[in-house]
Amino acid sequence: MIQTVTRPRIIEQERVFMNSKLNIKVFSDAERDEIEKKIDEAFSKFRYIVNRFTRFEETSELAKLNDSKKAFEASKELFRLVRFSLDVAEETDGAFDPTIIDLIEAYGYKKGYDFSVLEDPEKIRKEIDTLVKDRPNFRDIKLNEKASTITLAKNQRIDLGGIGKGYAMDLARKVLLPLKNFLINAGGDIYAHGVNKENKPWTAGLLFVDEKGKSEVIRKMNLKNQALASSGSWARKVKYFHHLLNPKTGKPCSKILQSFVVAKSAILADAYSTALFVAGRDGIKLLERKELEGMLVDKEHTIYKTKGFVN
């Protein structure tokens, strides 16, 4: 007679989505079908977030908000995400800024990736200088919680790209919680819950990518119901452009090579790894104020970290 397998097992699935590998590992004694169903549902959250909150599809709610000329009645979910983005922007004094689409697009970083504009750096510099001078501030956005409305300033748009992945990971985490032990890796941003198959905390390696694109693991750390996010300038740089801009100057940040942030939720880790990268060494104090842990590697390969971050 067939023996029913009841021992805990690792089930891992991987999908490529949004140009990133999404990987989910589950260590559970639940039935295989049940685990696979949960994993499918968790993956579906990433598609859901893109459909709902991408600024590139005219039909998405975010695109409609960006098109709006007056107070936009937003869903509770969009309202919460925008408010979260603006809270982080405020707390980081604009190091994290969800309204810099115009600056990013000026470098050709938009749908279709037209980086031919980078051939003429002088032209871009002038355009960026003009934009920075005239553009509205994230503080110009008006939120009305009671009416759930968002009012953008003239020529202002919001991008949730800086938190979308983290938010999707948090939604996926909620789906997987009944399985107790799991690991979500969204292209390098991680959330780990419970233990691995050795009944030990999940272990993550911190991959540092240098100026030449060479990568190596510079730390390893245990994650206990925590998220770990990283932002880096050299990983996918195009000429002199990378997407981590200083919102105040409109130019790519050049002093920092990589940042890592650990937080209880992926959305926090996602937002603050960007903020830490942009804020640089000042960002370490900022993290400590928020009781988050993080680490920076600057272009001299010097490491700065919060007190509680792994040595």
Added chain:
Amino acid sequence: MNLLDKVYAQSNLDTLAAPTFPFTPPFEEQPPATTTDGAKISLNTSKATLKVGEKTTVTIRVESDDIEINTYKIVISYDPTKLGVIDKDAQTSGTQISFTDTYFTDNANLASEQIGTIEIAATTPSSAVTVNRNVADIEFEGRATGTVTLEIMDEHSSLTGTNNTNIPASTVPLVITITGDTTTPTIIPTPGLPKSGILDESPVLTGIVGILLVMTGIMLAIRYRKVGK
């Protein structure tokens, strides 16, 4: 603090944190590649005990983990005196099982009832990919009581990656028990004829009465013929 004195080997890590891009286009989604803990070929069924004459389906599952493979070849041994394989392709000579892997092309599919082996082999029509799915179904019929171990023959089975690399895979056999209760056609009871009493109790008497009736008939016929003349 210098970076270089803090380099760790990547072993013993569950995952890697790396710099990521925000959620941006292009929005390309590729087919899922499912992986599990270690390459494995297994046999599974939901009905491992059956009676003689009953049928059960056994599924062959290939899990290459995260290793991309070009081909797989699986040979299963069984006891043909206790289990028979139901042919799933009447158009082809020999006995075939159901090949259910829609991604690979089968290049062998044959059950040998003489020696008790089933062989399937398949190749990807494109480049090497991970395979983590059910690839074939075998329908067996119980022939005689006993226990049969369906075993994947390691020496004849293989997963092959790029450059003909052999991928080591664990195998999971399956035990099927055929019980002695032979299944027989269901007999629907028909209502019995009402008993006639004497006739049912005395078959000899029934014969005598019959003969007398026949003789009486003959005599009456002769008599009528005489009267008629």
